[in-house]
Amino acid sequence: MRKLSYRHALREAFDEELARDPMVVLMGEEVAQYNGAYKVTEGLWKKWGDKRVIDTPISEAGFIGMGVGASMLGVRPVMELMFWSFYTVAWDQIINNAGMVRYMSGGQINCPIVVRGPANGGTNVGATHSHTPENIMAQFPGMKCVCPSNAYDAKGLMKAAIRDNDPVMFMESTKLYGEEWEVPENSELPEGELFIPLGVADVKREGTDVSLIAHGRAVLTCLKAAKILEEEHGISAEVVDLRTIRPLDEDTIFESVRKTHRAVCVDENKPFCAVSSQIAASIGLHCFDDLDAPVQRVSSLDAPAFYSPKLEELQLPYPDVIVAKVLGIC
Amino acid sequence: MSAKNAAPVKYADAPVNKALSPEQKIKLYRDMCRIRRFELVALKHYNSGKMGGFLHLYNGQESVAVGCVSLMGENDHIITAYRDHGHALAVGMGMNECMAELFGKKTGCSKGKGGSMHFFAPDKNYWGGHGIVAGQTPLGAGLAFGVKYKGLKGCSLCFLGDGAVNQGAFHESLNLAALFDLPVVYIIENNGYSMGTSQKRSSAYPGCLAERAEGYGMKWELLNGEDIYEVRARVNEAMVRAREESKPMLLEVLTYRYYGHSVADAMHKKYRTKEEIEKREREHDPVIIFRNHLINEKVLTEKEATEIDQAASKEAEDSGEFAEQSPLPDPSEIFDDIYWEVDNGTEAGQTGRHFFND
Numbered sequence: 292m293r294k295l296s297y298r299h300a301l302r303e304a305f306d307e308e309l310a311r312d313p314m315v316v317l318m319g320e321e322v323a324q325y326n327g328a329y330k331v332t333e334g335l336w337k338k339w340g341d342k343r344v345i346d347t348p349i350s351e352a353g354f355i356g357m358g359v360g361a362s363m364l365g366v367r368p369v370m371e372l373m374f375w376s377f378y379t380v381a382w383d384q385i386i387n388n389a390g391m392v393r394y395m396s397g398g399q400i401n402c403p404i405v406v407r408g409p410a411n412g413g414t415n416v417g418a419t420h421s422h423t424p425e426n427i428m429a430q431f432p433g434m435k436c437v438c439p440s441n442a443y444d445a446k447g448l449m450k451a452a453i454r455d456n457d458p459v460m461f462m463e464s465t466k467l468y469g470e471e472w473e474v475p476e477n478s479e480l481p482e483g484e485l486f487i488p489l490g491v492a493d494v495k496r497e498g499t500d501v502s503l504i505a506h507g508r509a510v511l512t513c514l515k516a517a518k519i520l521e522e523e524h525g526i527s528a529e530v531v532d533l534r535t536i537r538p539l540d541e542d543t544i545f546e547s548v549r550k551t552h553r554a555v556c557v558d559e560n561k562p563f564c565a566v567s568s569q570i571a572a573s574i575g576l577h578c579f580d581d582l583d584a585p586v587q588r589v590s591s592l593d594a595p596a597f598y599s600p601k602l603e604e605l606q607l608p609y610p611d612v613i614v615a616k617v618l619g620i621c
Numbered sequence: 622m623s624a625k626n627a628a629p630v631k632y633a634d635a636p637v638n639k640a641l642s643p644e645q646k647i648k649l650y651r652d653m654c655r656i657r658r659f660e661l662v663a664l665k666h667y668n669s670g671k672m673g674g675f676l677h678l679y680n681g682q683e684s685v686a687v688g689c690v691s692l693m694g695e696n697d698h699i700i701t702a703y704r705d706h707g708h709a710l711a712v713g714m715g716m717n718e719c720m721a722e723l724f725g726k727k728t729g730c731s732k733g734k735g736g737s738m739h740f741f742a743p744d745k746n747y748w749g750g751h752g753i754v755a756g757q758t759p760l761g762a763g764l765a766f767g768v769k770y771k772g773l774k775g776c777s778l779c780f781l782g783d784g785a786v787n788q789g790a791f792h793e794s795l796n797l798a799a800l801f802d803l804p805v806v807y808i809i810e811n812n813g814y815s816m817g818t819s820q821k822r823s824s825a826y827p828g829c830l831a832e833r834a835e836g837y838g839m840k841w842e843l844l845n846g847e848d849i850y851e852v853r854a855r856v857n858e859a860m861v862r863a864r865e866e867s868k869p870m871l872l873e874v875l876t877y878r879y880y881g882h883s884v885a886d887a888m889h890k891k892y893r894t895k896e897e898i899e900k901r902e903r904e905h906d907p908v909i910i911f912r913n914h915l916i917n918e919k920v921l922t923e924k925e926a927t928e929i930d931q932a933a934s935k936e937a938e939d940s941g942e943f944a945e946q947s948p949l950p951d952p953s954e955i956f957d958d959i960y961w962e963v964d965n966g967t968e969a970g971q972t973g974r975h976f977f978n979d
């Protein structure tokens with residue numbers, strides 16, 4: 292095992308997939324010569340050249356749409372949005388074209404495109420740059436939606452996303468890029484590579500008293516909350532990492548709730564129509580008899596992202612609010 | 622580069638037209654008649670309430686789709702907006718599957734999931750049928766990207782209406798196409814109106830629409846679409862250039878639609894006069910113009926031309942019957958064709974839930 296940053300793990304996934312399949316191309320603003328606004332694609336242009344790693348103008352609707360068109364012919368474009376917030380500019384191409392053409396063509400056309408980039412607030416860049424749109428993307432059948440919480444998952448899930456024949460919306464977490472996790476060398480793995488199929492959740496921490504269900508960076512917040520719960524309150528929290536929102540691994544969620552009988556659904560979405568709304572509703576429907584308390588939710592506060600760093604921190608889920616929610620039901 | 626400076630050319634004598642055999646010319650004529658007749662039968666059934674949604678008819682513009690498609694080779698691709706029946710029939714889609722799609726039947730080309738605006742035949746390099754104005758224009762660049770990336774000598778033809786030129790996506794597409802040297806030919810079918818709004822009321826720039834290509838360092842041409850020989854001669858140059866030099870081009874084809882924007886467009890005799898429409902039908906009809914060409918060239922007799930038209934009419938009527946008699950899609954099909962993974966029953970398709978119909 293070695294320590295690898297989230298950004299470096301993603302870069303390895305790109306590098307390996309560029310090597311594996313000549314149809315894979317990386318595109319986006321500053322991904323090539325500048326090495327990526329967040330340095331996720333660093334070094335790849337130098338290694339793979341102009342044909343495979345391509346700088347685009349600031350033109351989200353144009354270049355995402357171009358990627359969709361190319362994917363219809365079998366190219367497998369991995370398109371970077373400099374911030375996921377800019378899906379708003381490319382909305383039509385992502386949703387109407389990538390997401391719907393398969394259905395409207397009666398299954399004749401596939402779009403094996405990955406749209407990726409940093410999402411989530413917490414970096415003090417104001418409301419327009421702090422979207423957390425996985426609930427919006429997951430709203431549309433036809434698209435898949437991935438939100439890795441650590442470097443190991445980021446690498447394995449990215450490789451799955453690139454090989455997927457459906458459009459995959461891949462949301463990285465800006466604040467995690469520099470953090471490091473243990474990631475095995477390919478040679479240490481039985482299959483020779485790190486690959487995580489979409490639609491498989493992961494229990495990041497075992498527990499018996501309450502299930503904290505989250506994805507993306509919120510998983511880390513839950514892990515911190517779980518530590519506090521154990522150390523200060525003697526409560527054993529299980530942390531379920533969804534990893535992908537679509538497909539959603541409900542079995543793992545339900546299994547956890549049936550064991551702990553209590554659930555808190557956590558995300559960084561705005562609370563209205565958030566991913567946690569969906570999860571809470573599903574648990575209510577399917578695990579009603581197993582619950583000892585109402586399902587709880589923690590999302591961002593219902594306001595655009597504050598710029599002022601201290602206040603933005605208070606808007607996002609933080610360990611203490613999760614702890615308080617848990618104490619209310621345990 | 623602009624049309625007004627171009628020397629008059631007898632387009633029938635352009636090499637690409639000279640090279641046509643009589644059979645090929647007859648096919649062009651037949652294809653135009655098929656589109657014309659298909660639309661009329663569709664209109665009849667729409668008016669009797671057998672279809673849902675919109676019906677944007679292509680009558681008056683037949684020379685454009687047929688002319689352009691007749692130039693396509695195996696590595697060329699085509700994509701268009703919602704006024705897509707003409708292009709669909711021109712690439713060789715069957716009337717039955719097209720009509721059945723309008724009726725929302727299982728036998729439709731998109732199994733009843735697309736409707737009038739969303740015909741597709743990727744097996745014929747036809748990538749639809751797109752309902753969002755200008756939404757297809759980046760895809761057109763993407764198809765060209767795909768062709769180029771795979772090292773093939775081909776191009777993509779991307780059609781749009783005159784109303785689409787004011788969308789940002791269109792301008793982004795031109796910029797990308799020129800920047801990346803993509804072999805795409807954008808073809809504005811300028812039928813004078815975007816719904817009820819004339820070019821004068823929607824375009825700040827006083828020049829012709831294609832001239833906007835100048836801003837992207839891209840070549841452009843303005844051409845008259847009423848004569849299919851002119852369409853073929855001039856579009857061919859753009860396509861050859863795209864394939865040979867991998868350069869994009871913007872063409873504006875002047876044409877006309879006889880009917881309203883859609884059949885539901887009750888206003889269309891208000892924003893343009895009856896006289897205007899009748900004059901176009903009388904003096905500039907592309908089907909009649911080509912028919913006259915062929916008779917003058919002795920490729921067809923009057924009688925033969927009429928027979929071709931009648932056969933097209935019969936084929937269209939039959940497709941109406943086929944559509945009417947076809948079964949509706951089964952409700953179980955609602956969840957088909959959403960995810961490749963699910964449809965193909967792969968192992969990965971078994972993991973996680975794709976749908977949330979609790």
Ligand SMILES: Cc1ncc(C[n+]2csc(CCOP(=O)(O)OP(=O)(O)O)c2C)c(N)n1
Pocket residue numbers: 704752753754781782783784785786812814815816882
């Ligand atoms: C983004 C978007 N805005 C508005 C519409 C509604 N609409 C459909 S067609 C149309 C007019 C477009 O005219 P034009 O591009 O000239 O094409 P034509 O109908 O002449 O073929 C409008 C306003 C739409 N489909 N998409």
